[in-house]
Amino acid sequence: MKYTEEHIRQFYEVARQLPQNVDKDRIFQLIDNPPPGGGGTSYGSSFSPFKLMMMSATAIIISAMIFFWVKPENETEKIDRQEKIETIESVRSALTDTIAQKSAMENLNLIAKERIKTGRVQPKTDLIQKPKLESKGMVKMERPQPANLNDQEKSLPAISCDWPEDTVIYVSELVVELNEEEARKLGFEFIDFGKSGDEWKGGVYYSNYYKGEYSTSLRSESRWKITDGIRTTSESTSRSLYLEKADDFPKKDYSHFSFYPIFESDDGFEPKGELYYYRGRFEEFRDKIIPVRLTGNYTDSHQLFYFKVNDDFFDALPDRYQYLSETFGCIQDLKRKTGREQVLLYQSEQVLQMGHFLYLDQVSLEKIGFTITDTVISFKYITPELLEHKLMLTTMGRTAYTAIDLSDKSSVVYNDLNLLLMTDENGKQTGSSWNFDPSRFNKYDQRQFDLKYQLLVPIVLTKEQFPNILTENRVIWFEPTDSLFANLPPEIGEELKRDYEYLTAEDKSDLEAKCTFFTICQTELKINSFNLFPNPATEKVNINFSLSEDLKASVGIYDLQGKLLNQPITDQQYFKGINAIEVKLNGLAAGVYLLKLSTTNGYKIQRFIVE
Amino acid sequence: MDKRESELFKKRYDPIHEPLDRFCRLIAGNREDGADLLQETVLTTMSNYHKINKKEALKSFMFSTASNINKKRFSRKRHFVGFEAEEVAHISGNGLAAEHITDLSIIYEKLMALPTKMSEAMMLFHISDMSLEDIREIQGGSLSGVKLRLKRGREKLLTMLNEKQQVIMSIFLTI
Numbered sequence: 001m002k003y004t005e006e007h008i009r010q011f012y013e014v015a016r017q018l019p020q021n022v023d024k025d026r027i028f029q030l031i032d033n034p035p036p037g038g039g040g041t042s043y044g045s046s047f048s049p050f051k052l053m054m055m056s057a058t059a060i061i062i063s064a065m066i067f068f069w070v071k072p073e074n075e076t077e078k079i080d081r082q083e084k085i086e087t088i089e090s091v092r093s094a095l096t097d098t099i100a101q102k103s104a105m106e107n108l109n110l111i112a113k114e115r116i117k118t119g120r121v122q123p124k125t126d127l128i129q130k131p132k133l134e135s136k137g138m139v140k141m142e143r144p145q146p147a148n149l150n151d152q153e154k155s156l157p158a159i160s161c162d163w164p165e166d167t168v169i170y171v172s173e174l175v176v177e178l179n180e181e182e183a184r185k186l187g188f189e190f191i192d193f194g195k196s197g198d199e200w201k202g203g204v205y206y207s208n209y210y211k212g213e214y215s216t217s218l219r220s221e222s223r224w225k226i227t228d229g230i231r232t233t234s235e236s237t238s239r240s241l242y243l244e245k246a247d248d249f250p251k252k253d254y255s256h257f258s259f260y261p262i263f264e265s266d267d268g269f270e271p272k273g274e275l276y277y278y279r280g281r282f283e284e285f286r287d288k289i290i291p292v293r294l295t296g297n298y299t300d301s302h303q304l305f306y307f308k309v310n311d312d313f314f315d316a317l318p319d320r321y322q323y324l325s326e327t328f329g330c331i332q333d334l335k336r337k338t339g340r341e342q343v344l345l346y347q348s349e350q351v352l353q354m355g356h357f358l359y360l361d362q363v364s365l366e367k368i369g370f371t372i373t374d375t376v377i378s379f380k381y382i383t384p385e386l387l388e389h390k391l392m393l394t395t396m397g398r399t400a401y402t403a404i405d406l407s408d409k410s411s412v413v414y415n416d417l418n419l420l421l422m423t424d425e426n427g428k429q430t431g432s433s434w435n436f437d438p439s440r441f442n443k444y445d446q447r448q449f450d451l452k453y454q455l456l457v458p459i460v461l462t463k464e465q466f467p468n469i470l471t472e473n474r475v476i477w478f479e480p481t482d483s484l485f486a487n488l489p490p491e492i493g494e495e496l497k498r499d500y501e502y503l504t505a506e507d508k509s510d511l512e513a514k515c516t517f518f519t520i521c522q523t524e525l526k527i528n529s530f531n532l533f534p535n536p537a538t539e540k541v542n543i544n545f546s547l548s549e550d551l552k553a554s555v556g557i558y559d560l561q562g563k564l565l566n567q568p569i570t571d572q573q574y575f576k577g578i579n580a581i582e583v584k585l586n587g588l589a590a591g592v593y594l595l596k597l598s599t600t601n602g603y604k605i606q607r608f609i610v611e
Numbered sequence: 612m613d614k615r616e617s618e619l620f621k622k623r624y625d626p627i628h629e630p631l632d633r634f635c636r637l638i639a640g641n642r643e644d645g646a647d648l649l650q651e652t653v654l655t656t657m658s659n660y661h662k663i664n665k666k667e668a669l670k671s672f673m674f675s676t677a678s679n680i681n682k683k684r685f686s687r688k689r690h691f692v693g694f695e696a697e698e699v700a701h702i703s704g705n706g707l708a709a710e711h712i713t714d715l716s717i718i719y720e721k722l723m724a725l726p727t728k729m730s731e732a733m734m735l736f737h738i739s740d741m742s743l744e745d746i747r748e749i750q751g752g753s754l755s756g757v758k759l760r761l762k763r764g765r766e767k768l769l770t771m772l773n774e775k776q777q778v779i780m781s782i783f784l785t786i
Contacts, residue, residue: 003718003772008765011718012737021636022646024628027653031617031624034654 161330165338169331171269171291171346175304176321180296185316186307187255190298202298206261209254259313261305263289266589269346270426271306287331287344290324302587357425357460357475358492368459368478368487369417377461377469379476381417391419391476393461393469399430417487418479420456421609425473427560427592453535454607455480455500456592475560477592532595536609540585543597543606546578551599555583558594565593574599585610612657620660623669624653630739631673637734638681640723648684652677668748674741675749678731721771729764736761 180190187208193201262285263271269291271282289306290313307313314325331343362372371378377393393399399422423429456477463470478484485497531544543555555569568583583595588610597604612620635652636645656673663672722730728750735741735749746757 003769005765005769007772008718008768011715011722014715015633015637015719015734015738016740018633018636020629021632021642022649024625027624027628027649028621030650030653031621031657034657 159326159329159333161326161333163330163334165334167334167343169327169344171344174290174324174327174344176290176292176317176324178292178294178318180294180298182318183292183294183296186292186313187257187260188294190296192298204294204299207254208257208260210256210258210260257312257316259307259310259316261292261307263306265291265304265306266302269304271346286342286346287328287335290328302589357458358488359460359462360489362465364489365459365461368484372466374468377466379419381419383418389419391422393466393474395468416479416481417483418481419476420479421477421592423475423477423560423591425460425475425561426563427475427594429590429592430474453609454532455503456607456609457484457496458592530597530604530606532606532608536611537585538611539587541583541595541608543581543583543595544578545597545604547574547576547599550575551601553597553599555581556596556598557583557585557588558596560592560594562594612660616660617657620657623666624673627670627673630741631677634674634734634739635677635681637719637738638678638731648677648681651680651684655680671741671745671748674735674739674745678749682727718768718772721768724771725764725767729760729767732757732760733764733768 178186180188183204184190187206189205189207191203191205193203263282265271271289285306285308288309290309291304291306293304309328311325314322317324334340334343360368366372369379369381371380375395378390380388380390382388391399421429457480458475458477461470461474461476463473480496480500482497485493485500487493488496533542535541551574552571553569553574554567554571556564557566557568558564565588566586569581590610592607592609595606595608597606631652632645632649635648636642639645639648652673655676656669663669722733724730725733732746732750735746736743741749743754743757747754750757750760
């Protein structure tokens, strides 16, 4: 496509009409009640904490210089100096030809430089105390400085262990959980920007520079709503992790550790390849990194940072994690002895069988309503409220989703092909294609409503099928409707419809079904009733089930690939009759998950959605 | 700033709010940073209000303050390839067709890839409706410099847009 001036003009037009981002009243409120001192940070204001810090650091350096300068030479230093002068003299006298003279001059320079370096002006890093910045409602915690800036990377000591040859360690067992104080020893920094208007802002920051390798910086900020002076909900968070090749000049205000995070992930232990220099190099580092989770007010507890490990890293960890050094040594030892590639596994044990996704060819996809070209896959549908929804997947994995209120409502024809959400193969939501509007379902009773969401039909678009468009497989979840069943290839559509009718029927005696497509069928547990609500869930789900005998039960939450994410209940005793369990979701990311109730007599699996 | 002064400030700020809001959001690159930038600009302007001799120049003062804060605080981001989870696929509900949004986000991406002063001048002129004289005041230099920057910016943007699309990264812009 060729862009013209007209396109750019259109862009300007749209940009000029951008909806308001910050409400004017909010700014007026800020003008009326500015935070103490004038602002969150000090850019442009007359007082600068940075200037203050630099000034005090300079003062300390100068006083240190004066201190060392006036310090009288002791005996050893005198002898040392005498020796050096003698060396210089002997070198000078021994030289006759010009080449030797030249190299001797270099030696002299070296010796001279060395004398200055070791003599007087070298400031000791622990003398520089960073001042606490407590003005302007901002509390900045000091970061420890390492003793030696150019310390080479220390490799792990080779140790020998007698682990069985087939030992497997799941990465979930190695997660290091640190509170704020412990995390500061790894270079993390927590800043509370204080209250501004009715919001509170704070976050975790990380900036590390390691000479010859990489500098890393992290920003993860959150805002909270304040109700009656108390922090309540997290309003929004923004985060980013950057890595760049360190140049010769250390950045100001950075820590200098030889260990630093090189990958990040969420609870699913699948490091994202977004860090530029390490993109695609995960296999290389998989046994040399350790996941760290931060706890506390300012952090997202579902975020894991994978630190490159070495001895310094283990030294900085609290005592309770000192055993990890040995564990890592043993992993290396086992790899060396057995030649195995993977001792450390990054996926939780796969316990559930998959096979509930529908893989369709292009013709069938077009029959459902997809429009497919070389560079775009799109799907358009109109809801009974006459909102036109359109999902577009375009080159480079870009997604766009729009909902337009149709102005001319008279001529619109809609069918009931509704696309409800889009996820990746693990069930994690991608894009913002959610269309849960409970008011649409008021006509159904609660049971029908719950069942509909348990029985969404997942159709997969694979990256092999559309190599120009998709960078990873996408699962599109459709509402199970008659139009969908009719438009699917007949052999799949009919079976799905039969299964769906079987599962939603009150009286199942006349019906028969293979029940191969829905997760709900995957059960061996004979229980009288099983009910999961609310669905879609936000913070917790409740499960009610009735048992015919006393049993021990566990509840686990899995992603769609069957990987265990969370086990809220383990081997708890439940009694004959009706039991109710509340399962907290601990802020699972939006998406589709599986809940598995396992007992000594079998298990039951239910699909549920987190909004 | 006493009550009378802050009322006066509010009155002067009122017509500037909308263009400044848009400008902040566009140069910061996303909603969150845009809101931050706007708040900081207002706070900084308040603490330096007594230093502004000609109060009529508040508009250009605030725009240049926003631009400076952005350069100091957010410019480091330009040197990195980063990942903003918040940004991903939040393009909904502003009444535009999906094709259109994709096109526009590509134009925006390229606009931001121009040299800072150039893209800033283009945004000030075409989006915030500033006069050439105002832009000269904000960016410094001469009037012909501003005109040249705009002309070259337009040409460069078109060339960049029609160069073969390179795979950069799949960040979706909230515009």
